[in-house]
Amino acid sequence: MSSLPVARLSADTASSAPSAPPARRHRGARLRSWHDAALRRFLLSWPFPLAVLLLWYLAAAWEWLPPQILPPPAMVAATFADLVRSGELPDNLWISLWRVLAGFMAGASGGLALGVLMGLSPRARDYLYPSFRMVAQVPSIGWLPLLMMLVGIGEALKIILIAKAAFVPVALNTYQGLRNVPTRFIDVARVYRFTRWQLLARVVLPAALPQVWNGIRYGLTHAWLALVAVELLASSEGLGFMIVYGRQLYQLDVVLAAVVVVGAVGYVLDKLLALVEQRLLRWRQDTH
């Protein structure tokens, strides 16, 4: 069971939290030292990537590798600008984003529904959970060839596969989040004579929310992963297709530009959800 990504912290929450300033200094000094620390952290994050960039530049300039295999950084930047200007990159990005959003919405809402059902009704769980596990165990990409046969390589294939990738972590974390609501919360609610509905809306769901949200974050990450995979294998548009296409023509500058965009979108999606999480779960800090 613990196989699947259940409520695992991602390190960026840990790393991006500012280190706690020493408490006893007065406010101005504390603020200043926090600024200094943040600035230092920011500056120190640059030497390493810059060194890599320099190495890349030198490797390309002295042609350690042929330029078809390792294009110089400037060329990648120029290609990137070209692709943006010609509209090729924005168009493909848009298609990929649309797919991931549609698939994620479908998968996450299905996952939420199944997770809530299994979490609240033991009978539903007994019937559904073993089958759910079986489906979850086959990696999304394992389904690809079969789905390609059944629904072709059209838009439906991508949406189904992305939905499946988002569905599993959302359902699993919702289910477990509901199951793990501490009994004492429910005891307290009993003492207050909450109705069933109140219990659900005011105790159970809020208590399960952090883990449910975790599932949603994982769902989106998996959806993006699945999108790239499916576009690499079966698509004629989208970021993944740009990568395959560039690779086939040995235009590594196109490939690298697309890879950068794939990384950037993944980063932004994750950060967005982290921001929402901070807002959604703000009440927790007050109660702790």
Place this chain on the structure above:
Amino acid sequence: MSILRKLPKLPVTDLRGVVLPLAFLALWYGLTALQLVNTKLIVPPGAVVAAAWQVIGSGQLLAGLQASLARDLAGFVAGSGAGILFGLLLGVSPWARRLAGPTFHTLKQISLFAWLPLLSTWLGTGDAAKILFIALSAFYPVALNTFEGVRGVTQAQLEVAHVLGFSRRQRAWRLVLPAAAPQIAIGLHLALLYAWLATIGAEYLLGSSGHGIGSVVIRGKAAFNVELIIVGMLLIGVVGMALNRAASLVEARLLHWRGPGR
């Protein structure tokens, strides 16, 4: 209220879980037997069993499976080894954390499969690219969880070690590693699953050459052999499940000193 009760573990003999799969099988059988669907696309269950019997008998599938597992294991060992080292380094050294941490956290956002075309350009479509890709897929979860495990060592624990006069080495072996072990185990477990996913993905994408269960499936697709695809998928799922089960068992055994409940 139903969720009040601590839910009991589902006993193995509970047959209710089998109802849905059986219903699905019956539906599948019924549809194909009555010719309600195109049986070229939706092949009857009997044909799948026959195909399984035949490919397993011919040894084609098992040879592919063996090749895949060897690749999977090689990548997993390389990737998780590097991941543990890197995670420890990040966790222990503030300098490493400041210098390499942000780059690491940024790079891990790049969807795994996007690396595959790049790797295959640089290293060809042979085993080198595949194994490096699998190693990469195992590296991230292990490095991340090792890092978090090491960071999870509390100040109080460090102070105790200080009071007891631990040397640097003792601190590493007797405090930091054991304290981080559960989290490292989680990372390894995840890595095992990701590595299997990556193995299949790499074989799909670079599959036309070389052996492997993924290549068998992809060739089945090219030949419009739906039976073979289903057999291959089932096998991929079974192997994934077995890896998962094995990892859980090892984890439970190695970490039993933690005792029940954290």
